[in-house]
Amino acid sequence: MPDWTYHPLSPIASSVFGGRRTRVWAMKVLAAVVTRVGGRRWIPWVFDHPPVPPEWKGRFGATVPPSIAREAVAVLPVQGAGVIEIGPVGLADIDTIRQATADRRCRVIAVAATPEAAAAVAPLVDAVSASVDSGTVRLTEPEIDTAVRALADPSTTVLATPAVLIAAGPGWFNRVIEAATSTSPPKRLHDIGFDPRGWPAWVWGGLVGVGLIVAGIGAAAIALGPVLLWYDRDYLGLSVDDLRGVNHHLVGFLQHDRLTMAGNMIGIGVLYFGLAWGGIREGHRWARNALLISGLVSFLTYFYFLVTGFLEPLHTLVVIILFPMLLLAVWRAPSTPHWPPVVEGPEAQRRRALWGQLLMIGVGGGLFVAGAVISTVGLTSVFVPTDLDFLGTSSEALRAANQHLPPFIAHDRAGFGGALMGAGLAVLLISLWGWRRGERWVWWSLLIGCAFGTVPVLAVHFSIGYTHFEHLLPVYVLVAVVTVALALSRGYLTAAADRSPRINR
Template sequence: MIHVSDPSVTAAAAALEEPGAVVLARPGVLVEAGPGWFARVTEAATPTAPAPALRDVGRDPRRWPAWWWALLVGLGMTGAGLGAAAITLGPVLLWYDRDYLGMTLHELHAANHHLVHFLQHDRITMAGTMVAIGALYTGLAVGGIRRGWPWAREVYLLSGAIGFPTLFYFLATGFVEPLHTATTIVLFPMFVAAVRRAPHAPRWHLAPEGPEPERRRALVGQLLLIVTGAGLFAGGAVISVVGLTGVFVPTDLAFLGTSAQALEVVNPRLVPFVAHDRAGFGGALMAAAVAITLLSVWGWRRGEAWVFWTLAAAASAGFLPAVVVHGAIRYTDFIHLAPVYFGIALTGTGLLLARPYLCAKASPRPKD
């Protein structure tokens, strides 16, 4: 039995090389090492296999590996988010929106001159979150699932298990959006294929431990990203509940200069229409938050630059459109935007602290 008294993954892995060795870590070691220490030690002590040959895969989808399907879902989410943004910045309403409401864009503007901008702000924020999810899934597919990390599949699975069922929010809002439904119908079978396919043989190659000050700064950055992800999940849950019940928060009504009852008088379907966008955004935010939190908890490895760039891309796609669209429509209430500003500060600080650690040059890996 060997007692480990320092947080070095290398020391624990070396101890495990002795046949029959049992390694015990003191509580202080686990605190200093941060989340995922046992997994990192196991990975360091586990022989890796060469990259699986893909020459026989061909064009037959039945032979495609799991990470190809996961990548397709990520790219599909990104494309859907960009498409939603293009629609919002262009016609705003599609034919089925107009048919459901029985109103044109000009009639909405005439009913309340802030209403169209309010719809745009909800939908742009939702589109940014969809692109963020796409970035997270793409990173998990290429950087994680492709290389056989077991936790990468779990992150992908748990995030999707929250995101896809939010389609059924329509049971509460009463509005079925054809484009949202079609996107889910196309992507969900790919998601299932990604999580049901046999995982790749592991082929990770961990970078050396590196300087202790660098690791400790990255540990603080990891904590900040975990806090951000947890906060986003709580925010998404609140937004979902609000979207499925009261729909508007006080700052929304102050911006619109009206009440929910007044909007219902204008058109009884107007509030359910807004509720669909609001609740859908909350569900997407929870799915993104789960991926951010678990990627930060389980994926923190020195030299794994893809983790840094995946989180940075997701943060940029999620936060920046929200700030820009609020400024563009002059919905700049500080209390309303405070969670966004706080999230940007935490994420930016966390990524800056962790960049030297995550993006450290690793030893050569087995070639694909």
């Protein structure tokens, strides 16, 4: 039996690092997360999928070799698999099967290689077979419609072979479940009415996105206009002209921080609106979870002021208005599916899109790490060496000129880092779980969101002359990677799809 894998990036990683090594590594990492760091409690919540049809119970899963059985039994049920077949099992594999099935959360069938192996493994599993069951369909291609049609027969079991999961990744189980789920059309805007008590969750999520966009535009207008508002001047005891007297680059430096933050706010707003309109509105639980995780990180970094010591009134007002809307958007997971039928396209198109998915997952993870680093710098040293080189001064000199200057700048710097962490999580989770053919909102949300997160950054840096190559290198890399990723996946994500709903399939 061939080696088995379970990872969304395995088709790509296998070609780069070697098939067997990558597949085993990926499975072991995921199994360790599930079994050794409390993953059984939170992994199913994060990787939520539509309910598995009750008539599929014990009939939908995968077939794996003993060498990877422990990892498969730990990981696959999280994705919706209700049965794992292990085989061929020999006497030498009994200890492996015992470890694999000790804390199982699904039905396990062993295909015994010999009668002696069958007798030894029987107490450890739910069923033993001495040969391949004729009522079992073992898929060798990731054909969703084939799986759904086969499962319509209550006497048939459908198992994904290693070839399917190597090609399609763990999202295959979710896509099969979605394809078999009865759906209804989502409500149109004019059907919702003006009474907020009757608004669905996605409307509140959309308002959070719009609110962040408006707030970002307002922040940009302030940065390009007065730069300082009345409470800024009161805290610093300085005017804009006084800042120029302290350091002739200081006003431009403040503008660069604030415009960068404003662009990031607009980008997050676009991503949140996409999650609400394209994800939650269609009933995708993963979209609600993505909005919840990213939103909590973005909004809770508001409390950075406890470290910086500067409380910004407008920032507080935005949080007071939008955070309750976020809670209304994510309070309950979507219960009614409204997505269109799953339509698979050309295999070559899908494989190109996998490269784009890999790159965008890397972008999301990179943004989160960058945000964490920027937050740490903002809450500690405040400045990086290129900042001080651009200003032509030291942090001690700035503090000596005005003791409130460093915490004032730290508020902007740390706040941007927190927002960048939220944006990174949104990009990561959208790319990880929203990569479906015909989901145009995914492509456009990532394009527009990343554009607002990068173009203003480059524009303001060049306008004030802060052009250190090493300082802007991460932005250059980000622009290049996002461009390549979205170019590779454009045909897949923006493909025309059958938008007619599947009702009572």
